[in-house]
Amino acid sequence: MGSFSQEFPFGIMDVVELLHLRIRRRQADNAYTDCPFCGDRRGKMNVNFAKNVWRCNYCGEHGGMLNLYARINNTTNSEAYREICDALQAGDTSWGYGGAESADAYAGVPVRDPHAGRQPDMGIPQAERASPQEIHQTYSLMLEMLSLNSAHRAHLRSEKRGLTDEQIDSLGFKSTPPYFLCRSLTERLIKQGCKVEGVPGFYLHEGGYWTLKCSSRTAGILIPAVGIDGLIRGMQILLDVPFKDRDDPPEKAGTKYIWLSSSAKNMGVTSGSPVHFIGNPFARTIYVTEGILKADIAHHLLNRSFVAVAGVNNVQQLGPLFALLAQNGTELIIEAHDMDKYSNEMIAKGSSRIYLLAGQHGMECRRLTWNPNYKGIDDWQLALRKEKQQKEGENRNLQKGRVFFRQEDGEIPEDISDSPYRRCRFRIYQLLFDADQKTIPFAFKGIRDLHKAGYEQPPASEYQLVCDSELAFPKDWKDTEILEQISAHYGNRVPESYKGRPLASSDVVELDDETGRRYFYIDGRTFEPVRFSPFLAKAMKG
Ligand SMILES: [Zn+2]
Incomplete structure (x- = not known):
C-alpha cells in the first residue's frame, strides 16, 4: 500500500x-x-x-x-x-463543507465560510451575480435536465414528508447530479444559451471550463427557493448525509440543509440565502416559517400562503417582501417557527424581528403555537392528518369503561369504590411563558435538558397549575400505568374542559392518593420521578 x-x-x-x-x-x-x-x-x-x-x-x-x-x-x-x-x-480544504452557509444564514450575516481562512475576501475572484431572470432561466433548464431518483422520491412521499407525486413534481424537486456529470451538464446549459457565470453553484474550474459544484459529499435533493414573482432565486440541498462538525456531540443531528453555492470557488458566487414564497401573493394572511421544504409541505397541508426564511435570523430580505405584501393587501402575519422558539433564544430573537418588521409595514403579527409534541408546523399537520385517517372505525386507545376521568366522564360513581377500583387525584403543571418571546432552555425537552440548563429539579416557580382532577382505575395499577393513561388522555386531542396545552416533555404531573403526593417530569414517553414544590407554582387561571 x-x-x-x-x-x-x-x-x-x-x-x-x-x-x-x-x-x-x-x-x-x-x-x-x-x-x-x-x-x-x-x-x-x-x-x-x-x-x-x-x-x-x-x-x-x-x-x-x-x-x-x-x-x-x-x-x-x-x-x-x-x-x-x-x-x-483549489486549495480549498473546506470544499464541499457547505454547513458554513447555513450557519451564517442563521446568524444573519453575509455568507462566508468560517471554517477556512481562504475565502472570497482572501482573494478568490468572484463573479458578479447574474440577474434574477438569468438565474431563473439557468436553474429552470437545469432542473429540466435532472431527474429525481427513486430513493429521493420515496423520501418525499414518506410519512415524514407526506407529499404526493403531483406535488413533488410541481415543486420541481430533483436529485443533485453526480460530480462526473457536472461539467457536461454545465456545457449543455451554456449551449442552450443559459448564463452560468454569476449563478450560485457554478464556477470556473482550474481546467478552464465552467462547471457546477456538486459532489458525493453534498449529494441530496435540490429544493428551489422561489421568489414572490415566481422566479427561482436559489437552490437548497437536503443532504443525504448531514454534515457534522468535528466538535458536535454524537447525538447532534448535524447540518441537513445547505445552499447550492460556489462562493468558495474561482469565479463563483454566494447563494445570497434568498427567501422563498409559496401560495397566493394577495392573501390576507401569510405564514412565516423557517425552511423551504417545511413551507412547501405546510402549504400543501394547510392550503395557506407561506414565506420561508433559511435560518430564523436571516430576515434582512423579509423587509422588502413585507412591504410588497402589505401593498398587496396582506393584513396578518403568522409566525410559525418551530416549537423550539420556547427554548431557543436564537429562534425567539428571530420571531421578535418578524413582529417588528410586520408592525413597520402596518400588519398585525401573531405567534402560532401548537401541540409541543410536534416540532415543526409540518410535523404537526402531518400528525393531524394521520390521526384523522386512523380515527375512522378505530376504538380510542383509552381503556374506556376501565378508567374514569372526573373532569370529562363526570363524577366518578360512588359504587365503584366497592369494586376493585381505586381513585387518585392528579394535577398537571406546565411551563408558563408570560412575557413576550420568553424562552426556557428545557421547554418541551427531556430531563437531560433540564439538568443541562442547570436545574436539579423542575423549578416550580416557572410552572402553572393547569389541571386538577381525579381518576379511577383498576386497583392493581402501578403509577406508570396511571401516568400512561393521563398522558394518553391529555396528549393529543385534549378534552374541551381542559385548560392546558397537550401534555408534552417538561410538564410535571402530580399523583396524590392515600400513599402521598409524588411528582413526575415527562420525558418523551417516560416519567421521571422528581421533587417539586407545588406552592411555588402559579395558580390555575379563572
Ligand atoms: Zn470506530
Whole structure:
C-alpha cells in the first residue's frame, strides 16, 4: 500500500482535513482522530501517514485513504479520487463543507465560510451575480435536465414528508447530479444559451471550463427557493448525509440543509440565502416559517400562503417582501417557527424581528403555537392528518369503561369504590411563558435538558397549575400505568374542559392518593420521578 501512495498527489492527512476529522494526538508517522464510523470521540482511530492507511482501535473498521473518503460519502474509490484531487487543487480544504452557509444564514450575516481562512475576501475572484431572470432561466433548464431518483422520491412521499407525486413534481424537486456529470451538464446549459457565470453553484474550474459544484459529499435533493414573482432565486440541498462538525456531540443531528453555492470557488458566487414564497401573493394572511421544504409541505397541508426564511435570523430580505405584501393587501402575519422558539433564544430573537418588521409595514403579527409534541408546523399537520385517517372505525386507545376521568366522564360513581377500583387525584403543571418571546432552555425537552440548563429539579416557580382532577382505575395499577393513561388522555386531542396545552416533555404531573403526593417530569414517553414544590407554582387561571 505504501508504494501505491507515491502515485497520489495527496496523502491521508489531506483526506482527514477534508473530512473534518478531529485530530486528538499526533506522532512521528501517525495520528489519532475521532472515528466517523462508530462515533468514538476519544481519538481511537489511528491514521498512519507513512502508509496512508487507517484503523479504528475501537470498532475495528479500517482501510486506505480513498476508501475512507468514499465510505463516509457513500461513493466509489475512483469518484473519491477525482473529488479529492479537485478539492485540493483549489486549495480549498473546506470544499464541499457547505454547513458554513447555513450557519451564517442563521446568524444573519453575509455568507462566508468560517471554517477556512481562504475565502472570497482572501482573494478568490468572484463573479458578479447574474440577474434574477438569468438565474431563473439557468436553474429552470437545469432542473429540466435532472431527474429525481427513486430513493429521493420515496423520501418525499414518506410519512415524514407526506407529499404526493403531483406535488413533488410541481415543486420541481430533483436529485443533485453526480460530480462526473457536472461539467457536461454545465456545457449543455451554456449551449442552450443559459448564463452560468454569476449563478450560485457554478464556477470556473482550474481546467478552464465552467462547471457546477456538486459532489458525493453534498449529494441530496435540490429544493428551489422561489421568489414572490415566481422566479427561482436559489437552490437548497437536503443532504443525504448531514454534515457534522468535528466538535458536535454524537447525538447532534448535524447540518441537513445547505445552499447550492460556489462562493468558495474561482469565479463563483454566494447563494445570497434568498427567501422563498409559496401560495397566493394577495392573501390576507401569510405564514412565516423557517425552511423551504417545511413551507412547501405546510402549504400543501394547510392550503395557506407561506414565506420561508433559511435560518430564523436571516430576515434582512423579509423587509422588502413585507412591504410588497402589505401593498398587496396582506393584513396578518403568522409566525410559525418551530416549537423550539420556547427554548431557543436564537429562534425567539428571530420571531421578535418578524413582529417588528410586520408592525413597520402596518400588519398585525401573531405567534402560532401548537401541540409541543410536534416540532415543526409540518410535523404537526402531518400528525393531524394521520390521526384523522386512523380515527375512522378505530376504538380510542383509552381503556374506556376501565378508567374514569372526573373532569370529562363526570363524577366518578360512588359504587365503584366497592369494586376493585381505586381513585387518585392528579394535577398537571406546565411551563408558563408570560412575557413576550420568553424562552426556557428545557421547554418541551427531556430531563437531560433540564439538568443541562442547570436545574436539579423542575423549578416550580416557572410552572402553572393547569389541571386538577381525579381518576379511577383498576386497583392493581402501578403509577406508570396511571401516568400512561393521563398522558394518553391529555396528549393529543385534549378534552374541551381542559385548560392546558397537550401534555408534552417538561410538564410535571402530580399523583396524590392515600400513599402521598409524588411528582413526575415527562420525558418523551417516560416519567421521571422528581421533587417539586407545588406552592411555588402559579395558580390555575379563572
Ligand atoms: Zn470506530
